[in-house]
Amino acid sequence: MKILTCPLNGPRNIAEFTYGGQVKPMPSPTEATDEEWAHYVFYGDNHIGVVREWWMHTPSSYWFIVERHNQTDEVIRTYDPSELFDVGASPAAEPGADS
């Protein structure tokens, strides 16, 4: 099995996690044109390389960020979303947790 290190729960079987899509900048829902919104919904970074993704540890409902190479499947880093987003108090707000 493949091991993914959750920033909150530590190394776990990857089957314990749910993939949540790419981390994508979201345009303003009220100001974006229809085309800009369609582009945000349907297009993403789908080239071969390192991608930044949302993942959730399913049993604990904890969302975090993974940087992973989408061809070699190598997990580069996993970290709490507070590194990128202003989320207030966070269960595992310890930046730099390595995979």
Place this chain on the structure above:
Amino acid sequence: MTERLPLPYGSRIKRDAPASARFDGRELPAFEGDTVASALVASGQWVISRSFKYHRPRGPLTMAGHDANTLVQTPAAPNRLADELPITDYPETSAQNISGSLMADRNAIIDWFGRFLPVGFYYRAFYRPFGVWHWWERIIRKAAGLGVANLSATPRYQDKQYLFCDVAVVGAGPAGLSAALKAAGGGASVLLIDEQPELGGSLTYHRFAIDNQAV
């Protein structure tokens, strides 16, 4: 039993404990500890199956479940490797995909026609005129396949357990045993795994020699 190796070889069989078994409906003399394949071979029968397409005679190559030549039918399951089946657990087994008997398989006539059935022959025939494949397919399906699935077999539900260790050693032959001992000696928790019913791997069957003396 002319094929049996004399003592001290054959440490897995109990020569004082005969087991009763049948293969293809015929009496098969055996001992406790035999596999279906070892009992067959011991009684002088080296042909255990027929090849898929040309029905050529096939016998054991590895006697360790690592070749496809020993596939036999058991009451519950098709395609079991006879060199992995303990005779006491599988007293009734039979040959697969034959017409008549294993030694006189009528389907072996396909081998006689081998020159008309080259590799990929089915891509170049059986479809003209349009519609004829429907008829040929039924014949080819019946000829294909090895064992027969038992549609009434009911599965046992089994629990799954997770084990955790520092080092997992796959294979308990001389290399695996050394690695496991070394790792354990260094303080690691070690899980040693082997597919055979006893540890040792090649140590259980190789005839080693040290200084030209058989060990």
Place this chain on the structure above:
Amino acid sequence: MPFSLLKFGLNKDFPFEQIADLPGPTDLKSHYDVVIIGGGGHGVATAYYLAKYHGITNAAVLEKAYLGGGNTARNTAVIRSNYLTSAGVRFYTESVKLYERLSNEFDFNIMYSQRGQLTLAHTDATVRAFRQRAEVNKHFGGRTELIDRQAVGELVPSLNLDPAGLPILAGLWHLDGATARHDAVAWGYAKGATQRGVELHQLTEVMGVDVEAGRVTGVQTNRGKVSCGCVVQAVSGLSAEVSKMAGFPLPIVAYPLQAMVTQPVKPFLDPHVSSSALHCYVHQTSRGEIVIGGGSDPYPLYGTRSTLELKEGLIASAVEMFPFMREMRLMRQWAGITDMTSDYSPIMGLSPVENYYLDAGWGTWGFKATPICGVTIAELVASGGKVPDLIAPFSLDRFDAFRQVNEMGATAASH
């Protein structure tokens, strides 16, 4: 005994080398009217119809690995048209009609076996959806009926009608459902195309696409540069990588799709059986093996590795449907890379680059459409870019306009 085999065996030069169906490798020419990127089923089917029905033979299929070695080799070979939308059903029923005669069309036996496809409904919502799918399918000339639980039991006596605590309520019985020897489809099309003068270049990787003033003028390959009149992109999993070379993105995400097959046994299963709730489908090949397939991998990857998790999950589902299969032995497991779209419908037709045509977004539903893709993309190329009506709903620009063709319910682990 078929005469072609008799002739082969009685040939005075027997035994001779394998019958050569394809010409040997040649140098790339400096120019082709049509370059097809991707030597899978769709690519060589397009080449075939271009050559045979449009007289266009100054064409080259460029395949970076070997003929049909991508998803054409890795699918579970199901052919059906029991989709949900009018656009989808209209399209797939045409493909089924072409498949029915394909062996005779290109003179190569694809072992097309129409034994019917049965999808199981375990919930009321599914039964309602199946009713709709049956009617849409019949409207476009297909043969599909909603059948009740008793009829399901009579059709497949070896099936467990109460798998995993999800009793089967009804079934979608699609008589047109079939399977075929997927590799033979690629080989037959390639043979037919190359015999008519189209070139097939294997081990030839496209590394760049030349675009001038918004129009494609050529491609760069690992064996040199080629100029061309137009390009067809038919590379499935790597669609976004190739379209990036031409300068535009595609709304796809690449996920692996795994499948497995058991050792062969004597025939016991005629139709193809699929469970919507268990996300598992099962059928028996002409060789006796049981093919088992399911849903896509849980996260995106440009890779063909197979996993223990899928093996366990899929076997658990298959054994719920056919408990006796517990005693069968698994022989092989593999995966393909699928370019998934958000609506589970393909992306066919024009791209932002002039004369650069798309046959992409085929996700997990591409094999069954191989012939109709060949026909429609060939028509698109031969007409100089006039999009055939049959594929107009699958245009790339449908996403910008939120005009999706939603086939998720009819596709996801239903095939």
